Amino acid sequence: xxxxxxxxxxxxxxxxxxxxxxxxxxxxxxxxxxxxxxxxxxxxxxxxxxxxxxxxxxxxxxxxxxxxxxxxxxxxxxxxxxxxxxxxxxxxxxxxxxxxxxxxxxxxxxxxxxxxxxxxxxxxxxxxxxxxxxxxxxxxxxxxxxxxxxxxxxxxxxxxxxxxxxxxxxxxxxxxxxxxxxxxxxxxxxxxxxxxxxxxxxxxxxxxxxxxxxxxxxxxxxxxxxxxxxxxxxxxxxxxxxxx
Amino acid sequence: xxxxxxxxxxxxxxxxxxxxxxxxxxxxxxxxxxxxxxxxxxxxxxxxxxxxxxxxxxxxxxxxxxxxxxxxxxxxxxxxxxxxxxxxxxxxxxxxxxxxxxxxxxxxxxxxxxxxxxxxxxxxxxxxxxxxxxxxxxxxxxxxxxxxxxxxxxxxxxxxxxxxxxxxxxxxxxxxxxxxxxxxxxxxxxxxxxxxxxxxxxxxxxxxxxxxxxxxxxxxxxx
Amino acid sequence: xxxxxxxxxxxxxxxxxxxxxxxxxxxxxxxxxxxxxxxxxxxxxxxxxxxxxxxxxxxxxxxxxxxxxxxxxxxxxxxxxxxxxxxxxxxxxxxxxxxxxxxxxxxxxxxxxxxxxxxxxxxxxxxxxxxxxxxxxxxxxxxxxxxxxxxxxxxxxxxxxxxxxxxxxxxxxxxxxxxxxxxxxxxxxxxxxxxxxxxxxxxxxxxxxxxxxxxxxxxxxxx
Numbered sequence: 001x002x003x004x005x006x007x008x009x010x011x012x013x014x015x016x017x018x019x020x021x022x023x024x025x026x027x028x029x030x031x032x033x034x035x036x037x038x039x040x041x042x043x044x045x046x047x048x049x050x051x052x053x054x055x056x057x058x059x060x061x062x063x064x065x066x067x068x069x070x071x072x073x074x075x076x077x078x079x080x081x082x083x084x085x086x087x088x089x090x091x092x093x094x095x096x097x098x099x100x101x102x103x104x105x106x107x108x109x110x111x112x113x114x115x116x117x118x119x120x121x122x123x124x125x126x127x128x129x130x131x132x133x134x135x136x137x138x139x140x141x142x143x144x145x146x147x148x149x150x151x152x153x154x155x156x157x158x159x160x161x162x163x164x165x166x167x168x169x170x171x172x173x174x175x176x177x178x179x180x181x182x183x184x185x186x187x188x189x190x191x192x193x194x195x196x197x198x199x200x201x202x203x204x205x206x207x208x209x210x211x212x213x214x215x216x217x218x219x220x221x222x223x224x225x226x227x228x229x230x231x232x233x234x235x236x237x238x239x240x241x242x243x244x
Numbered sequence: 245x246x247x248x249x250x251x252x253x254x255x256x257x258x259x260x261x262x263x264x265x266x267x268x269x270x271x272x273x274x275x276x277x278x279x280x281x282x283x284x285x286x287x288x289x290x291x292x293x294x295x296x297x298x299x300x301x302x303x304x305x306x307x308x309x310x311x312x313x314x315x316x317x318x319x320x321x322x323x324x325x326x327x328x329x330x331x332x333x334x335x336x337x338x339x340x341x342x343x344x345x346x347x348x349x350x351x352x353x354x355x356x357x358x359x360x361x362x363x364x365x366x367x368x369x370x371x372x373x374x375x376x377x378x379x380x381x382x383x384x385x386x387x388x389x390x391x392x393x394x395x396x397x398x399x400x401x402x403x404x405x406x407x408x409x410x411x412x413x414x415x416x417x418x419x420x421x422x423x424x425x426x427x428x429x430x431x432x433x434x435x436x437x438x439x440x441x442x443x444x445x446x447x448x449x450x451x452x453x454x455x456x457x458x459x460x461x462x463x464x465x466x467x
Numbered sequence: 468x469x470x471x472x473x474x475x476x477x478x479x480x481x482x483x484x485x486x487x488x489x490x491x492x493x494x495x496x497x498x499x500x501x502x503x504x505x506x507x508x509x510x511x512x513x514x515x516x517x518x519x520x521x522x523x524x525x526x527x528x529x530x531x532x533x534x535x536x537x538x539x540x541x542x543x544x545x546x547x548x549x550x551x552x553x554x555x556x557x558x559x560x561x562x563x564x565x566x567x568x569x570x571x572x573x574x575x576x577x578x579x580x581x582x583x584x585x586x587x588x589x590x591x592x593x594x595x596x597x598x599x600x601x602x603x604x605x606x607x608x609x610x611x612x613x614x615x616x617x618x619x620x621x622x623x624x625x626x627x628x629x630x631x632x633x634x635x636x637x638x639x640x641x642x643x644x645x646x647x648x649x650x651x652x653x654x655x656x657x658x659x660x661x662x663x664x665x666x667x668x669x670x671x672x673x674x675x676x677x678x679x680x681x682x683x684x685x686x687x688x689x690x
Contacts, residue, residue, distance in 0.1 A: 048591045075593035086588035089685050090606050099602065100592035132684035152592060307621070308663040309628035312639055312656055319646060320653035324470075398531065405533035409632055416535060429543035437532045437540065444531040 001025055002047070002078075002156050002189070007056035009042055009211075016042045018211035019056070024189055026155065029182045031198035032191045034208035035237060040191040041083075043208070044160045047189070048080050061155065076104060079149035083161040085141040087133040093120060093144045094129040097151045105152065112151065119147040123177050139170025146177060157181070159190035195241050199223060209233050248426055261418030262439050268332070268414065269404050272339035273397055279340065280347025287352055288377060298348070305345035311406050313338045318410045335407040339400065346396050354388040355381055387458045394451025398444050405440070415439060472654055478645045485641030486662070492558050492630065492637060493623050499563025500619065504570025505605060511575050522571070529568035535629050537561055542633045558630040558637075566623050573615040577608035610681045617674030621667045628663075638662070 002024040009017040016039045024030050032040045045051040047058055049071045058065045060074035087096050097116040101107045120126050123143040133141055142162055149157060159178070163171040175197050182188060182201040192198055198205060198219075205222040207215040215228045222228035229235045283298045305313065318334035321327065358381055366376045408416035419436035423429050475482075510522035529537065538561045545552065552560075581604060589599045609616075631640035642659045646652040 050587055050591060072593060075591060078591075080588070080591045082584060082588060084584050086582070086584035088585060088589070088603055088607075090603075090610060100594060103595075103598050103602070104593040134685050135688050148588075148592075304660060304664045307625070307667040308660040309625040309639065311628045311631070312642075312659050312663065315639075315643070315646075315652065316656035316660060320656045323651070324653035402531070402533040405535045406629070408535070416533065419536070420539070423539070423543055429540065429547060433536055433540040433544065437528075437536050440533055440536060441528065441531045 001059075001061065002187075003057075003059045004043070004047070005057040005059075007043075007046060007058060008054045009039075009046060009051060010054055016211050017046070020208070020211070020213045022206060022213065022216070024156065024187065026187050027185050028204060029186075029188045029202045030190075030204045030206060031202040032189065032206050032208060033193075033195065033198060033237070037210075038208040039211045040208050041160050044080070044158050044189070044191055048078055048158055049075060076152070077154060078156040078158055079152045079154035080158045080160065081142070081145045081149050081162045083164050085133070085138070085145045085165075087141055087144060087148070089133050092130045092132055093125065093136070093147075096133075096144060097148045100148070101151050116147065116151055119150055120144070123147060124173075137170065138166050139173045142166060142170070142174050143177065146174070146181075150181075155187060157186055157188045157190075159188065159192070161191050161193065163192070163194060193241070195238065207231070207234050207237070209237075250422075250426060250428075250431070254422060257418050257422070258415065258435065258439065261413060261415035262443070264412065265401075265404050265414040265416075265440075266443065268335055268339065268407065268412070269401050272336055272343055272404075273400060275336070275340035276343025276400070277347055277393075279344035281351055283344065283348040284351030284355060285377065287348075288355055288381075289373065302345040302348045305342055306349065310338065310342055310403050311409060313342060314406060314410050331407065331411040334410060335404075335412050339404065339407070342403070343396070343400050346400075347393070350389050350392045350396065351385065354385040354392075357388055358384050387455075390451060390455040390458055394448060394455070397451065398447050401444055401447060402440065470654060471651065472658065474649050474651055475645070475654060475658060478649070481641055482638065482645060482662075485636060485638040486666075488555075488635070489624065489627050489637040492555065492562065492627055492635075493620065495559045496562035496566055496623055496627075497620050499559065500566030500570045500623070501574075501616065503563060503567030504574050505609075507567060507571035508574035508578055508608075509600065511571065512578055526568045526571055529565055530572075534561070534565050534626050535632065537565055538629060538633060554630070554633045554635040557633065558627070558635050562623055562627065562630075565626070566619055569619045569622065570616060573612050573619060574608055576615070577612035578604055580611060581607050610685065613678040613681055614674060617671060617678075620674070621670055624667060624670065625663065 002022075004020055004022040007017050007020045008015070016037075018039075020039070020043060022030075022043075032043065034040050042051060046053055047060070047065065049065045053066055060077050063070040063074040063077070065071050065074050087093075088099070091099065094113065094116050097119065098109065098112045101112045101115075102109050117126065117129055120129050123146065125140060125143055125147075128136065128140065133144070136144065142165075145162070162178075163174050166174060171194070175194065178188070178190070179197075179201050190198075202219050204216065204218050205228070206213060207222075207228065215222065215231055215234055217228050220227075222234075223238075229238070283302070286298060287295050314334060317338045318329055318331065321334075322329045362380055363376055366380050367373075371379070404414060405416040408414050408420060411417070415436055419432050423432045426432065507522045507525060510518045511526075513519055513522075538557075541561050542554070542557050545557070585603065585607075586599065589603050594602075627637060628639035630637055631643060634640065639659065642655050646655040649655065
């Protein structure tokens, strides 16, 4: 279980997260929506330990991310896919995927490589295992990023606006893969602007506004007039997004 | 009678050596700056033949050891041109030319870093090449080049130490003499090192201050 | 006095030997500089204040003191400590320490230029710091640092001429001997200048090729 407990985070004078509570159970697919600056990405970055909390507690399967030794364990159980891919430029797609399983999980290289190739195959990049990131398109790079995350067999998959840097065609490629993952039972927490997609694959939707978690409802209720839409900010946000 | 111990007079000797080093550094830097800037202007005007010759000479000077350049001037010139050459003269000629070569490169790159569009605009308004150089390019190029020039001069200060090899009584030569006499290399060379270090820091600090002032000036003109 | 380069002919073999020694010294010193440079660069980007400060002091000191002073410090000083090493080893050590200071600045710049996101991806997947440095940071930083490290090497080749002052028989040292044997210092040193310039030119071409080869997979091909 992933537990975010009354978390506060500020950058200098600006409060970005103001007492956020969230619980994610294994198998759930949770989308985090909200306008820019609402704190969505920061929340993900707090969960995977890139940002330190000012107050509150986050535990991944009971490992406290604020404690260095426990953070290492927490990081073995989660994997992140980034908006800007963040692939290692000097390594091939396959090497990107196999680095962490070999070095962190201490798994045998041959085994990891075989799995890596299978993963690449499943996202349609079976023949690009030895390509370098510079030789791949944005959509392909993100697919490699997803494989890299999956190779760690994470309990929790964190996705930080993973299609925001892609054009519509590539976005569709990636969303397809994410939809498959959601169906297969992977626990996913993702920050996104793709409202329709969130609606289709999530169990729950969470809405952040100025660092506060305003709504946390199952998908159907979120989009219901007497549920999520009852909140004026949510209705406003959704209508703006749909217009675009 | 051999004075193998240090005496207060040795401090005076070190001071003299430092004086020679600084003096030659200033003279050769000045000549080098003027000469290098002149070469830069020649290239700006794209003077045929002369530009290529200058570029070639500058490349050789930049890409060969200063020690060899010193040997060429001090040993080679008297033999070939049948003239007299004192160590100090050889030092001045060599270091000035060497500095000029590096200043030339900095001048060329700072002139080139000023957008062509500014130069074109000025020309279209009827300004002559000289006026463009004087009013548009020079002030900006100067501001750009202070940083690299300071780094260059700090380096050239270190380079002056080589003139000790051809016998100039600079700080390094005094150090070598003291070392020979007292046989206390750690004390001697540490003292010499500290003096060079402090001088280098002085040059660097002055350069930084100058850059601040010049940059402030250009920023204001930008209004 | 006419220029007569033919008198150098019988001495070419001897000069070639000197050039070989120069190459050996520089090759070893390059390895030493890069290793030292990497260690110091890592120290400079460390969180530990004392390590950071120590590394900074080392770089600052050895970049602001003339090489000849550093060389004499080691050459005359080490025997005082009971360390007796020959001129060749002293030369390699001195060049490595001086070169390491320059190399560390270059590598440090390369490390700082790495996209933060890449380091974040590595941290988040649980990779320990040691592995992040050895498998991600250094491989990327060294690839981007090839060109400036090439400049360090070229500088080292030119600086190696100063080793002639501690009676090492490298290129400049041997040239001095030839100059006094033939009584033709002008011809000898002119040729020497050109040889060094040609050598550095070849090295810079080699560096460009190496840079292209090492970065061949990192050139953006798809927009």
